[in-house]
Amino acid sequence: MPAYVVLTRERTHDADELAQYGAKAKAAREGHAPEPLAFYGDFEVLEGSDMEGAVILRFPDMAAARAWYQSDAYQDARRHRFQGADYRVFLVDGVDNA
DSSP states (O other): OOEEEEEEEEEESOHHHHHHHHHHHHHHTTTTOOEEEEESOOOOOOSSSOOSEEEEEEESSHHHHHHHHHSHHHHHHHHHHHHHEEEEEEEEEOOOOO
């Protein structure tokens, strides 16, 4: 069953740190092959807090999503995200298309 990692950027603090995060996060995808379904495109907040953008990554299953998130490469990238912006990040199980 697919799993999704959803990242919503709520507020940017440091554009330079965020740029470092972007470069390292891209490199951290190697060996994990997430499928980007949404990547900071146009959006509209219909309910809830405002945000600056969102990313949705699809993985084959929860274990694969966790393996990417917990990888040394992504953990290294993540520290720049913490310095660069406020995010909400969550992992959610998908549904089978059967």
